[in-house]
Amino acid sequence: MTCDSREFFRLFFRELEQRSIPYVILHSYQELPDNISSDIDYAVPTSDLPKLRGIQSELARKNGWALAQTLQHGVFAFYAVLVNLENPHESLKLDACSNYARARRFLVSEEILLGNRLPYRGFYIPAPAAEFIYVLAKVFDAKNKSPAKYLPRLKELWEQDPDNAQRYFTQVFGETGRSLKEWFNHPPDDWRPLGKVMLSRNSFGPRLKLQESVRVVKRVFQPTGICLAVLGSDGSGKSTLLANLEQLLQPCFRHQQTFHFRPAVFQKKKQGVITDPHGKPPRGLLTSWLKVFYYFADHWAGWFLKVIPGKIRSTLIIFDRSFDDLLVDQKRYRLRGTSGLVAVLRHLLPKADRVFVLSAPARVIHQRKPELPLEELEKQQSTLQQLAANESRYALVSAEQTPEQVANAVCREVLLCLAAREERRS
Structure with a gap:
């Protein structure tokens, strides 16, 4: 109590x-x-x-x-x-x-x-x-x-x-x-x-x-901001979680910033809302590889130009999807034959402090958002669970819970992460 x-x-x-x-x-x-x-x-x-x-x-x-x-x-x-x-x-x-x-x-x-x-x-x-x-x-x-x-x-x-x-x-x-x-x-x-x-x-x-x-x-060497990432299939509740997290963690940080998949350092124009992310055919093999390297470079540039300065300024930084999503949902990014390349490059990128993987049975997610075939959702959930099992900074969160329960569970993990950092610095 x-x-x-x-x-x-x-x-x-x-x-x-x-x-x-x-x-x-x-x-x-x-x-x-x-x-x-x-x-x-x-x-x-x-x-x-x-x-x-x-x-x-x-x-x-x-x-x-x-x-x-x-x-x-x-x-x-x-x-x-x-x-x-x-x-x-x-x-x-x-x-x-x-x-x-x-x-x-x-x-x-x-x-x-x-x-x-x-x-x-x-x-x-x-x-x-x-x-x-x-x-x-x-x-x-x-x-x-x-x-x-x-x-x-x-x-x-x-x-x-x-x-x-x-x-x-x-x-x-x-x-x-x-x-x-x-x-x-x-x-x-x-x-x-x-x-x-x-x-x-x-x-x-x-x-x-x-x-x-x-x-x-x-302050530069002991920044007070934090970088989080949230992964999950469409329909797992990422958007709701992000909104709740921003509210719950607001007292802990001076600023907040959300990136959608990448920092977009090299993107001059903002993209509109994507209503059918799987509607276009995949690119060719060469173009797919070039696109992955482009995303890789953007993540590195964004880390130095946006993430590190943000953490120094005590910013809560959240990635709604991250580079790992290229393994989870290749169709969204119109990629072909890039799984091995992404698996190598992801280990060469700087890591978020914590990554939260929203997971639920494919049939549950399909009921919420039936646009994706059940087979594709099962494949995505399998990849997400493998990522969470193999990385100590990753936490698997049940998306079958209510939005409030999911937010409280993730918020608790973030707070414990922050408290452990304070213990190390005291």
Whole structure:
């Protein structure tokens, strides 16, 4: 029996306390943990940031969750996504920092954020002046937010500790010619120039610039995206699975991209919807071989130009069919006499992280989509099962289940794959 997101929230922050790791939940905590509607921004000391991945991974493993993603998006910032394995629709996004830095600017120190923290409903929050300067700096952190939305809360925090709020304000923005009391008498649009002031005076020094460069290089060698492929006969439910997967895995990745069979680097025009993929006769032997080499080259070019950059940018990449489909459904690609060539070339291509093979008895698929002869479907299913049996990265999934069951089963496998990657990196 797994716990829900509210209980996992309590378990995690209780664990930090037990390990003597001071923390504060930085803002929007009034309804936590009963209503978790967005990321949870919190701060811990810099020395404790590297410990978070291990703590989250251990807690997830013990409670039926998976630590699906840890993304270092700043020198002092780590974003983690945890997902309930029994109910993949339920996730928890924890965004940790120590010092608050954005756009290569050092804005608020951990001493300010964690100093004089206050207990609140079973967890800790910042002192009013600390929350004030954090929220104000976040308004101007290069995302073009409107000050009007935040000024009522900022004024409320300032009124609780005006002296420290003014002191922190001066540290971040310098002498602006107005006190905070005067600023609050001005309309929201008058606050906007403070953003340029803040960004111009808090740039990283050489040491932090070097750390930022190291972080970027590390992202290249430890990408946070993943490449998946889905194989199956027409009628096995690939399209439905892809739509469900994109929804279930959306919290884990910054971007999503789907390729239909190949990256199409060398294809200038998009093809329309193919309504009769087996309607045309096969090509000649020479043309078929040339076509296979063309697909092979396109996969390699796409790997370097699209897949690798996408994985670095934390993209969920899914191939709806892959190069292996040339073995499964030669008629679709109008090939003749290419099975041996494809069998050799497929081993020379870079591999997807996981490949899911949708399999069902040919008669079941034929009932769903009778366009293909039963004999052809039986042949395809045999080839698919052989592929799944001979490759460790391949997983056979029963397409006889309901679409929701198929999606949950595949999603669970992806989450376990991501969790294993996090374990290796922790």
